[in-house]
Amino acid sequence: MKLLRTTFDHVRLRDKMLLLYFLCVFAPVVLTNLIFYHVTSQNVKEQRMQDISRALEQIKVEFYREFEDAMEISSIFYTDHQLNELLEQTYPHPADYIAAYDSYLRRMLNNTYSPVYHSVGGITIYTDNSTLLNSGGISFIDERVKSLPWYGKIPPGRQSKPIFVRTDDGTGEQLHPFSLIRRMNYFYSQNGREKILKIELRMSSIRDIFHNLNLQGSLFLLNERGDIEYTTDSKININAKAVAYNELQLPKDTIEFKTHYVLTSNLNGWSIVAVVSGDEVLYGMQESRNFVLLLTCMNMLLPTLIIVWITRSLNVRIHRILRYMKKVKNQHFELIPGTESRDEIGQLTGEFNRMTLKIKRLINDVYVADIRRKNVEIQRRHAQLNALHSQINPHFLFNALETIRMRSLMKHEDETARIIHNMARIFRKSLVWNKDRVTLREELELTRCFLEIQQYRFGERIRYEVQARPEDLDYLLPKMVVLTLVENASIHGIEPLKHGGCIEIHFEHQEERLLLTVRDNGVGMSVEQVQRLYSYMQSQEEMGERIGLQNVIYRLKLYYGSRFELAIRSAPGEGTEIRIMIPADWE
Template sequence: MHFLNNIRLRNKMFLVYFLGVIAPIILTNAIFYNIITENVKEQRINDIDRAVEQIKNEFQLMVDQGVGLSSFFYADYKTNEVLNMNFTHTEDYVEAYDLYLRSILNNYSPFSSSLQNKTIYVDNPTLLNSGNIGILSDEVREEAWYKLWLKDASSQPVFVRIEDPEGQFQSFSLLRRMDYFADRMAKEKLIKLDFKTIDIMEIFSNLNVKGDMYLLSPGDRIEYTTNRAIDWQANTKHLYSSLKSDNLIQFEKGYGSISYLRGWKVVGTINEHEIIKEELKSRYFIVWSGCVMMIFPTIIILIITRSINVRIIEILKHMKKVKTQNFQMINYGEARDEIGQLTLEFNNMIMQIKTLINDVYMTAIQKKSLELERRKAQLNALQSQINPHFLFNALETIRMRSLLKHEKETAKMIQSMAMILRSSLTWNKEWVTVEEELGFIMCFLEIQKYRFEDKLKYHVEVEPEARACVIPKMVFLPFVENASIHGIEPLKKGGRIDIRIGIEEDFVVFSVKDNGIGMNGKLVSRLYDYLKAEELIGDRIGIQNVIYRGKMLYGDRIVFEVHSRPGEGTRIVLKIPSNP
């Protein structure tokens, strides 16, 4: 067994797969195929045999209905009596016919469903040749069907095929002599019942028989068939024996001792290829099921083999890199099997080697890097400590100069500007009250009012309980700025801004509405995208800055809504928790 040690691991797995999976499946399917094929063939033959037996019984039932009707007329004394009477006047016969025969002949339905026509022929010239009553005249006696019946004329019913003088098919009929009362009624009577050909065709058109059906008369002459190659209605007589073939399977059903169907047979034939088709279906099923049973184990074994083989090869590659002082770790994630533990131990070894190298060679470099970072932090701190006090002094000087010149409106604008600028530069105060934020908003609106004069109108509504709530500084002002500059300013006739700040449950709700130019769907979608962005703020300002700061401070608790359409203005709603 040492030779197995020289076989690659992947090939070993394939050898196990072939001997443990493929070979047993092929052997099992071969045995299963032989058994199933025989069972399918036997079952199909039994199904066809039952179908032919059913056709035989249904045909017999149809003929039995005619026999039952003929037996009724055969033994009915009143019918025979009326037909045997000599009528002096036609009116007397019509009266007798209406009193009894009409209802019997026309309304006797239990046995009439498969009958095309029923006629009682009587050797009585005093009757009328109508209403299912026929005169047994010399002309009738010369017809082919009468002569055919006359060869075996008896009181028993006889089933025959009737043809016209040219030999063309007319009907299948039941003939019977009505001589039950012959000792008292001397006139010859004969009943002829014609069956519906379409009913016979429906009986023989059994869908379970994928072959041809034949109705054979005594002497094996084909009287009816579903074989389209044979014109069974023509005057040419076909013998069934001339059609036999080695490729046909025959199912023959006779009527035994039934007198009126003695010698008649129902025969079904089916080509052996039809049986083979059923066998092929089972074969295809077995082949496909075998393929499925092989494909899924193959995929599973390939996955497992790859899981083992690829990781072992990767370990070997990294071990060879160690010889060249390339200490690279294996990045395959965590695994709990033996190969995963081997990978983990290898990575631990690489980490220890790299740690030792870093301890020796990298310590000095790290110290120098830390020193540079410290100096850079100190420089940034010094730069951030620049005091913008001179800006406020300059603005105050301009404001005082404006007051001396009695320019009070300009002085007020400079004072509002100084308040906004002082608030924006005071970063050590991140949180303000709503009251303070409202002061910034009013300063900005006064500046804009000074700029646009009567083009800008505004209305501010603040609930008293909201004024003391603490919020991030300048969280509302950028939305007011956006409404003024981007919403109202493009309008020639000016516009209006409505601001409302209130409390809803545990949220401070700020809403600003303008009747400006509005925004299209693309701009609205861009504002909503700010809520989804995760990258750093960078140099962003305005609304994007507010949304980013809100996400940092409140997370998913911040609610931001935009309602806008081009030409219809914009309404923005911002909800932030009242308790930071």
């Protein structure tokens, strides 16, 4: 818990306010609305599924009622004794048949049942009694009738069960109508006559049943074999041949609803299947989703505006205080303008202004006086240093070296004279510090003097190579930086080798930067030595009495701060390469 609190203390105020907003407003509102949307969507989906199932059950019941009406009519015809006697009787003259037809058959076939049962489209009795007239609901069983598909499906024998099939009588209907067909053999026939009753259902009533407005989708009436007997899908042609429902290629997002006829005469095993698009089921869910989204936006808009307004009031004023604090750090003591507010930030602003005024007065009263006192101390130390210099009197040393050089020239010892001359130049340059930065040309002249002295000492054991373009010789760099690097390479890198080595000095100007490279093939340095040199880059100590490369790093930090780069590549026995990159300042 303490670690979490410490970590949270480092988070910016604006980020804290955003975190507070997301955790306390955004996330709870979104989570609550997601749960609400999920629950509502599930309820809507379940309700829609129940509505579709109820509509399917309603279709099932209404269709079965149509079928039961036909069954009831067929039972009346099947068990009517007088009807069977009239159909069995032989009529010598057509007038006799007409009289019998008008007395009973017309009432049975046309007037009694059709108006009552509006779902019946027509009643036809087929018989092989040739004394009957082929009209008024009576038809002969001839070769044409026997060739019809439904005729072959009638089971033989007494007490035959009715069949429920679609019949095609060549009327050109788009969908063949349903018919209930059964043999009228309830009574014994002395003449052995065949009588068949066909009750045709009205297809308009069937269409009204299956085109239920509460069910948007395709409906399929399947027989016990799974073949489609009726469908609301106009793309499927079931008149030409039997179409199995399982062979249909339904879209992937469809949902099936199925209801079965169980323990019902003649329709046992039949079923009604509704194929509904998933979008239709989820339509109500989409409306619920839109409502939830609207509610979420309304719940988030007002809190968001309030939090943004409060956050801006805090964040802007705190950043203004921070900006003026940075100015104070850079010794610009400016007061924060504006009237002081009564909240904590306003009190902080007022205290900052009073503190700034007090610091400004302290600087004027104390710091300036302290600077004057330090300037006096610096001048006193300069006086002591000048006194020491005057005691040593370096001009005496320069004159002595010059006298030795002249005597060497008189004795024709030109090489000795040249080396003494180089030593005098190095000695003079090292003591004269009226300027701390010199041109690259001056630094290279001093470096060549040192290298010539080294060659005088070691002969062919030491070699050197200097590469610098003439147009780069006027760039400035701190005094004796190159000389110190070359001295380290000579003394610590080359001298320990018996066979000697080579020192390469390379200068290059790259995009407003000056790259200095000093490379030798000497004994090299260990990893610890390289890391120690790198540590000088991070050290904040005063210069003290440090010398050599440490002195160079200190002076580069003093002049350029973080604008210079140092890279050291060395390994024991592989030599050393030191690369220094500084800003390119022109004289």
